[in-house]
Amino acid sequence: MNNTDTKEVEKNTNIIAAFTGGDPEQMQKDIDELGAQDFFASIETLAYPEEVVQKIKDLAEFLNITKEPEKK
Amino acid sequence: MLGEEKNRIEYLFQSVTGINKEKCNRVFEKYTVGEVVENPLLFEGTALQTRKIELLGELQTSIKTKDPFWSRKQICGPKDASDYFESRMTGLDHEEVHMLLLDTRHRVIKAEVMAKGGLASAGMYPRELARTALKYNASAVIIAHNHPSGDSKPSQDDIASTKALHKSFDMIGIELVDHLVVGSNNSTSLKELGVLEREEVYLAPAKTTSRGRH
Numbered sequence: 392m393n394n395t396d397t398k399e400v401e402k403n404t405n406i407i408a409a410f411t412g413g414d415p416e417q418m419q420k421d422i423d424e425l426g427a428q429d430f431f432a433s434i435e436t437l438a439y440p441e442e443v444v445q446k447i448k449d450l451a452e453f454l455n456i457t458k459e460p461e462k463k
Numbered sequence: 464m465l466g467e468e469k470n471r472i473e474y475l476f477q478s479v480t481g482i483n484k485e486k487c488n489r490v491f492e493k494y495t496v497g498e499v500v501e502n503p504l505l506f507e508g509t510a511l512q513t514r515k516i517e518l519l520g521e522l523q524t525s526i527k528t529k530d531p532f533w534s535r536k537q538i539c540g541p542k543d544a545s546d547y548f549e550s551r552m553t554g555l556d557h558e559e560v561h562m563l564l565l566d567t568r569h570r571v572i573k574a575e576v577m578a579k580g581g582l583a584s585a586g587m588y589p590r591e592l593a594r595t596a597l598k599y600n601a602s603a604v605i606i607a608h609n610h611p612s613g614d615s616k617p618s619q620d621d622i623a624s625t626k627a628l629h630k631s632f633d634m635i636g637i638e639l640v641d642h643l644v645v646g647s648n649n650s651t652s653l654k655e656l657g658v659l660e661r662e663e664v665y666l667a668p669a670k671t672t673s674r675g676r677h
Contacts, residue, residue, distance in 0.1 A: 403525055403532050406518045410479050424550065428535040433574035436551045436561060446479065453475040454522060 403427065411446035413439055472496045480515045482508065535570040538563065538605065540665045541652040544641055547574075548607040552645040560587050560608045564601035565640070569666045572599050577606075587624050589631040596637050603638035607645055615646030617653060625653050640665060 404422050408415035421437060422430045430437075431451040434444055476496045477487045490499060490506050499506050500523060503516035526533055538544050548561060551574075560578040563571060575595055578586045587608065596604050606628065608621075617625075625642045632639040641654040653659060 399525070400532050403522060406522055409518070410515075422532075425547075426536050427532050429571045429574075432535075432571050433551075436574045436576055449475050449478045453472070453479055453519075454526060 400427075407447070407450065410450055411443050413443045413447065469495075476500075476519075480512070480519065482512050482515070486512075537568060537570045538565060538640075538665065539569065541641060541643070541655055543665075544605050544607070544643055545645075545650040545652065548643055548645050549650055552607065552609040553647060555609050556611055558609055558611055560606065562592055562595065563605040563607075564596060564599045565603040565605065567602040569603055569640070572601055587628070589628055592628065593631055593635055593637070596632070597635065601637060603640050604632065605641045605643070606639065607643040607650070609645040613647030615644045615649050615651040617644045617651055617656070617658075622653065622658050625658050629659055 400422065401419065404419050404427075405415055407413070407422075407427075408418050417439075418430075425433065431447065434447045434451070437444075439447070473487060473491050473496055476482075476499075477484055486508065494505050500516060500520045503513045503520065506512060506516055508516070536543075536547075538547065544563070547563065551561065552559060558580040559576055560580075562575050562577050564573045564575065566572055577592060577595065578588070580586065587606070592604070592606065606625075610616075621642070621644060625639075628642070629639045639659065641652050641659065643653070644651045654665075
């Protein structure tokens with residue numbers, strides 16, 4: 392990842408942290424390790440407070456990142 | 464757009480931005496969420512509210528332009544799988560069963576905690592695992608559970624249940640790529656131990672350089 396990408400990652404992570412109330416440093420670490428898609432996909436297995444997890448799930452759904460399957 | 468879907472998007476907008484519901488409702492009588500995110504000034508909110516909507520728009524744009532930020536991790540071997548699970552399960556004082564749901568290229572769709580147990584064991588129910596894999600349309604899955612004792616050596620029960628799971632998934636056309644036992648400092652891949660007899664394999668990394676959403 393080049394410098395521009397790194398800055399973009401930091402910027403997007405800070406936006407996500409601001410919207411969800413999560414710890415930006417922890418989020419940065421998790422997103423560096425997992426990538427943003429997987430961060431959202433596996434949020435329920437990461438150690439964030441319940442209200443932060445819910446906000447992250449809402450944000451993911453809003454952005455259409457990890458759409459829940461339709462109920463039949 | 465169906466009314467229910469419209470309401471859901473409006474709810475999500477309100478939840479994510481934290482802007483009060485009454486204000487959102489007034490604005491969404493005149494404009495759609497999409498229109499507001501595209502042009503935050505339509506919201507006629509405070510400077511902070513406008514900035515929040517701008518930032519939401521920036522996130523959406525970064526997805527549309529396939530920014531590398533949104534690349535999805537591909538699980539290409541036991542090392543990738545163990546890195547993934549160890550970061551979540553090492554140090555737990557109780558047993559948990561996690562499942563990684565993968566697409567045809569073994570990219571992560573979702574990770575789920577399937578069971579939480581006591582000090583010694585957590586249930587691993589084929590029916591529940593299969594139901595979740597089908598729900599998310601996964602082509603392949605990797606399962607992991609931890610041993611709170613710290614010893615990653617699989618028990619006879621672990622081996623037997625892996626064989627049973629393998630058969631169950633096979634019947635519904637889903638690959639059980641691996642089953643990992645996570646200990647305190649390492650993990651053991653039952654695939655590497657030869658417990659999964661058939662040809663399920665980890666995929667080689669994709670050669671494409673495209674890192675966007677698919």
